[in-house]
Amino acid sequence: MALVTLKPYKEPELYLECNNISPDAFAGKTAAEISELEVREGKTRVRLGDYFEVSGKPGDTAEQTEIHIAGDCSRIKYLGTKMTAGSIKVDGNADMYVGGWMKGGKIHVTGNVHSFCGIAMEGGEITVDGNAENYVGSAYRGDWRGMRGGTIRIRGNAGNDIGTFMLGGTIIIEKNAFIHVSTHAEGGCVVIKGDVEGRVGGQMVKGDIYVLGKIQYMLPGFKKIATVEKEIDGVSARFNHYIGDLGERHPRSKGKEIYANLFVMAS
Amino acid sequence: MPKWITQVGCPYCGSSCDDLEVLVSDDGKKVLETRNACVIGNEIFHHASNPNRPTRPRMRQEDGTVKEITYDEAIDYTAKALLKAKKPLIYGFGSTNCEGMSAVGRVAEKAGAVLDNCASICHGPSFLAIFDNGYPSCTLGEVKNRADVVLFWGCNPMHAHPRHTSRYSIFPRGFFTTKGNMQRTIICVDPRETDTAKLADIHLMIDQGHDYELFDAFRTVLRGHDIPDVVAGIKKEQILEAAGKMKNGRFVMIFYGMGCCHTDGRNHNVDIAISTTRDLNSHTKASIMAMRGHYNIAGPGQVWSWQFGFPYCVDLSRGTHAHMNPGETSSIDLAMRDEVDCFVNVGTDAGAHFPIEAVRHLKKHPFITVDPNICMASEISDLHIPVRIVGVEEPGVVYRMDNVPIQFKKVVDGPDGVLSDEELFDRVYERMCELTETEPIWILNRGHAHGSSTAEQ
Ligand code: SF4
Numbered sequence: 001m002a003l004v005t006l007k008p009y010k011e012p013e014l015y016l017e018c019n020n021i022s023p024d025a026f027a028g029k030t031a032a033e034i035s036e037l038e039v040r041e042g043k044t045r046v047r048l049g050d051y052f053e054v055s056g057k058p059g060d061t062a063e064q065t066e067i068h069i070a071g072d073c074s075r076i077k078y079l080g081t082k083m084t085a086g087s088i089k090v091d092g093n094a095d096m097y098v099g100g101w102m103k104g105g106k107i108h109v110t111g112n113v114h115s116f117c118g119i120a121m122e123g124g125e126i127t128v129d130g131n132a133e134n135y136v137g138s139a140y141r142g143d144w145r146g147m148r149g150g151t152i153r154i155r156g157n158a159g160n161d162i163g164t165f166m167l168g169g170t171i172i173i174e175k176n177a178f179i180h181v182s183t184h185a186e187g188g189c190v191v192i193k194g195d196v197e198g199r200v201g202g203q204m205v206k207g208d209i210y211v212l213g214k215i216q217y218m219l220p221g222f223k224k225i226a227t228v229e230k231e232i233d234g235v236s237a238r239f240n241h242y243i244g245d246l247g248e249r250h251p252r253s254k255g256k257e258i259y260a261n262l263f264v265m266a267s
Numbered sequence: 268m269p270k271w272i273t274q275v276g277c278p279y280c281g282s283s284c285d286d287l288e289v290l291v292s293d294d295g296k297k298v299l300e301t302r303n304a305c306v307i308g309n310e311i312f313h314h315a316s317n318p319n320r321p322t323r324p325r326m327r328q329e330d331g332t333v334k335e336i337t338y339d340e341a342i343d344y345t346a347k348a349l350l351k352a353k354k355p356l357i358y359g360f361g362s363t364n365c366e367g368m369s370a371v372g373r374v375a376e377k378a379g380a381v382l383d384n385c386a387s388i389c390h391g392p393s394f395l396a397i398f399d400n401g402y403p404s405c406t407l408g409e410v411k412n413r414a415d416v417v418l419f420w421g422c423n424p425m426h427a428h429p430r431h432t433s434r435y436s437i438f439p440r441g442f443f444t445t446k447g448n449m450q451r452t453i454i455c456v457d458p459r460e461t462d463t464a465k466l467a468d469i470h471l472m473i474d475q476g477h478d479y480e481l482f483d484a485f486r487t488v489l490r491g492h493d494i495p496d497v498v499a500g501i502k503k504e505q506i507l508e509a510a511g512k513m514k515n516g517r518f519v520m521i522f523y524g525m526g527c528c529h530t531d532g533r534n535h536n537v538d539i540a541i542s543t544t545r546d547l548n549s550h551t552k553a554s555i556m557a558m559r560g561h562y563n564i565a566g567p568g569q570v571w572s573w574q575f576g577f578p579y580c581v582d583l584s585r586g587t588h589a590h591m592n593p594g595e596t597s598s599i600d601l602a603m604r605d606e607v608d609c610f611v612n613v614g615t616d617a618g619a620h621f622p623i624e625a626v627r628h629l630k631k632h633p634f635i636t637v638d639p640n641i642c643m644a645s646e647i648s649d650l651h652i653p654v655r656i657v658g659v660e661e662p663g664v665v666y667r668m669d670n671v672p673i674q675f676k677k678v679v680d681g682p683d684g685v686l687s688d689e690e691l692f693d694r695v696y697e698r699m700c701e702l703t704e705t706e707p708i709w710i711l712n713r714g715h716a717h718g719s720s721t722a723e724q
Pocket of ligand 1: 279281282303304308
């Protein structure tokens, strides 16, 4: 892997929209060419080099390119959106849309991320050591085809709307989540290792949810059918198995309705 | 002789009543009396004659006082502020006509601004739900003529839309509802015993913030499954009773307000309300409608969807295409995150409605208010530009809460020299074109741009 290092040296007045910070955009360019890439601050067009010191050299392809952002990106949007391969590591926080519409490769943020992390993701891996705000792995507004593949791991807490309209892939929240997990989902797997306030699996058609902590308000559309032994993300335990959302439409297979599964750790 | 003008529209609440009668003085300058309007509607017509109303733009001076300036100066200031800002925010439009909204759309495009309306802090979540799940809605006329089960969810029309219940939803006799309120079953879902709840046959006193669970319970029982004994503070028997009434109604109408779309979960509360409406349609006919607050707050959604493809939170800063994602491009988020550097408040009062922290952030940059009256926003603005009052001094198209367009009239002349929103923003647009030495394409194509009777001016 060939390494490119970006060192932020100036804080933007508003926010920078950096759709261009991705292995795909950097591959095959020189450091000077990367500095010239256009990013936006509101309606003004600026150069990446106006805000970051660029060093190193990327590989010829995205796959061979590793990006290290040595500093905080709290005011940088769209890091790694649509990337297909390679990797990005951020030392610090990042703003909205980290790994949005991502198809492959790896992103690691050591701080917190804002909303829309991994929105409409198709593949690859996102790891956030801190917390995430809302809409982790959710669909874009109005799109009924949400996250399709890949893995998002948030080591801290997350807000609301985790995996809305999810079709595939895995989201793991290692601490607590607020409300709306897998709303409208038709596939995929969400694991919440802490507690959730409520609305887990509302309007959910298919897919799996694991909650290792407590759900404060259970939806009336979920019905307990069994207690089972399960192993999920390195934890083996007994889970209460619920099916739902009984209020929502469900596909039929071999004469039987297929429901979404909710596993809540038995106390 | 004073003259009665009939079929006048009321520029106040989302019911947009169009049956008012207004008595106007001989000289056509003063409203003497109104008929048919409710108290708040009546008030707006008399407001116009308030002698303390500002009639010239007022600019804040270094020492904090304000000084009257000319419209030309105000237009120049606004044009320059919008051009200089990296990301201006133009917000409001609770109370203006579609012609004004369209003119602002042209300015916003030129300024690379974010264009947002009061839905952002009001029925915005409804838009998000509609994007996700569709909108099986109807007109208020259909409600009047057909609905025999009417649900009010988190709304209180007896206070917020005073004539809604008498014109459309509870009392009127319609084609299939010849017995009026005798024939209608009213269900109210509200944590408080509001005056609307007092009128209801069934009042479900829901635990505040648990709307989603209650909708889920309705959907679950409608599909024939069992539910827990108590959901959202409501007993199972009551839920079954209400669900039974809806299932057996001939036409179920769900009206919902802020109590539904602004408790936790917001858009998903509306989202599941829409799903419930769809479910009910496998048993009977059902429809749903947002109780929009202002007489033309449905207008910007219509106008900007036509101009830019999105109803609100339209970020035009990229210059190539519009981008919309509430949470990012919504006014409060932009303000709280310090993401805008110029604010224009049009026909609303952001000073009163925004969180104080948001206003503090906005106040770091040029802050302009365009509104006929003095309001909290006008008083903290760097510049306040008064305009004519739509529906009183200025005619125009408005969209009622059911998205039906209505041509509103003017009943009196505005104060001498005061511009309309449309005139003002067209002049701001022209000034911006002059300053950037570009062709004012939208003015040259004005007939195409709005096609109203003012096209030849
Ligand atoms: S109900 Fe609303 S629109 Fe009708 S008169 Fe009253 S304020 Fe005006």
